[in-house]
Structure formats: structure tokens, C-alpha cells
Amino acid sequence: MSFSQIDRRSFLGVAGGALLCTIGGQKVYLNQKADVEKLATGVTIPPKVAAANKNPGLVKAAAVTGNRKEYWIAAEQRRWNIIPANSNGKKRDQMLNQTIKKGKTSFTAYAYRQYTSGFGEPIGEATVPGPLIEANVGDTVVVHFRNLCPVPVTMHPHGMFYSNEMDGAYKGYWTDPGGFVQTNRDFTYVWECPEGTEGTWMYHDHGPMDPIPLYKGLFGPMVIRDPNETPPDKEFFVGFHSFLPPATGLPAAFDCVNGRSFTGNTPTFQANIGDDVAFHVYALDDNFHTFHIHGHRWKEPGGAIVDNKTLGPGDSFRARFIEDNPGRWLYHCHVFSHLHNGMSGWYLVE
Ligand SMILES: [Cu+2]
Known part of the structure; x- marks a missing residue:
């Protein structure tokens, strides 16, 4: 079933809908509301987490072996409007030149927010997706993480190298403290970027409430650069x-x-003729998507020329090309039910 097939009637219906996940023994269905705070009360605190709560000295700081790249990031609640009204008070789909009639579009999201050193000052608002984490090959990324959400959440990276303790994943009985960061607690993640980790990646919550916090907005982009490569x-x-x-x-x-x-x-992305352009693309939900840019194509690492690339859940890639085609272009997912349920945008080239 496609998400866009979930209409109001099935949402209000008592039964039906595919199972999204089971949390604390409770089943969560795709087409029904879930009370994540209530679900959290059914989750047992894992023994290593409970022990570290009593004795914080049990959490050993991981060694920093490369050039240190440091971030302070909190997970916070904030109101988020999926379709903000324009200056005329209308919620519009510019592609079809029509007003969107989908009822309420604001909710209380969970979102990552970057701070200055030592959680001194926030750097902008909490956003969906979260702040860009960027590093070069050879760096060690240190993320000081603070959970200000009402349920345990985490940060889990793709692409980087890390020890078991730095995984940021809930594993039931075997969960380390970094995989179960409780409300108002901190955890410092240390992730390595050795050779072979260069690329487009992402990070996301992988705590005990997974995947609900991710679906509430807890994910963000990550890029590890090859210092020998010319930047786009x-x-x-x-x-x-x-x-x-x-x-x-x-x-x-x-x-x-x-x-x-x-x-x-x-x-809405903008570029000029002659620009060396990179699109970093990732997919994070329960569906397959395809990334397509009208009027453009790019070369895969294997040499194949593509203009439409499939991404499964958790996939990521980079499309890089020299801009050669002026116009107002669409970029979008080519699964039609996703495209027509909002998964598209403008790419303007002058
Ligand atoms: Cu899609």
C-alpha cells in the first residue's frame, strides 16, 4: 500500500492499515495515530543504560584518532508546518497550480538543532532535516548529543566507521547508553572517517521508539569529502x-x-550554466523512491549515464554534473503516487 492511499476514512477507521512497527509490545499501524510518549512507558530501560545512569563513569569516552570535527546537536520538539501558507494565505501546489486540500498540515515535530560549543547558543532553529554534518576523510567526528525530546532518542550515522558503543542503536537487552539517550541526558558519539568512507550519507534516530521519532523529523544529511577532490x-x-x-x-x-x-x-534549488553541481540525495521512509531531474543526466561511478535513480530506504548517493541546460526544471520522485502527494520541487538554471 502506498502512503498516499491512506485517506481520511481509513485513518479514522478502527482496523486496517499495514503494521509499521511494534514498540513496547504495542502494534503501530501506518494509518492510525500513535502516542509515542505513552508507548515509551512500555519500554524497559536496558541494564547497561540503567548501570550508566547510576555510575556515569561506566561510559568511556572513545579515542579521537583523526583531525577532530566537533558538533553540539540537541533533539528538540518544535511545531512544524509541512505546507506553509503563501502570502495569500493559501497552501499551493505550484506544479499543478492548485490549492492543496489536505486539512491540517502542522504538528509537533522532533528535530535536530545545532548549538555553538558547549551548547552555548543555538545556531538557528531546529529543522527537518537536521543540520548538515560534514567531514573530510581523515577526520574524527565528535557529536555531543543532548536529548530534549520527551522520549529516548539517539543519533545513528551511515557511512562512517564506529565502535559498537558508538552505534546509537537500540538493541533491546544489549543496548549501550548511546542507543538509549533519555530525556535531558547527554551522550557523546565519536565516529571515524577513514579512507573509503567518502560519500553522501545521513544520520537518524535509531533509539527504542524507532522509527516513530524518525518519522517525526529526526534525521539529517551527512557528507564525507575526499580532500583530493575539487569541491562542487x-x-x-x-x-x-x-x-x-x-x-x-x-x-x-x-x-x-x-x-x-x-x-x-x-x-527550490538554483544554479548557473557552467556550474559544477552536486545533488546529495537520500531516502528515509518505508518506500522505494527514484530521483529524477528534468533536462539533466549524470554519470554513475561505473560510467553509466542516468537521469533517474532508484533509492531504497536508507540509501544515499550523489549526482554530479556540469550544468548545461537553462530553464525551470522539476526534480522529483518518479513514483507517481509520491510525486502527486508532494515529493517534487523546482530546480532553476540561468
Ligand atoms: Cu518516492
């Missing part, structure tokens, strides 16, 4: 994901790019 002139980050009723409490499901839905609300 323009680069864009495209996160394909969805906001679903169990996470938002909203009646409708939304297919999104970077936290927003429908062309004009999703990011």
Missing part, C-alpha cells in the same frame, strides 16, 4: 521521506522533500 560550485541536499499519521497525528499522509510537501514549499 553548487551543492544541494535532497531528503526523500514521508510524514505519516502515526508520527504526526494528522489525518493525511505527506510525501516530502526536506520536511515539506509539494512544489513551491519543498526546496
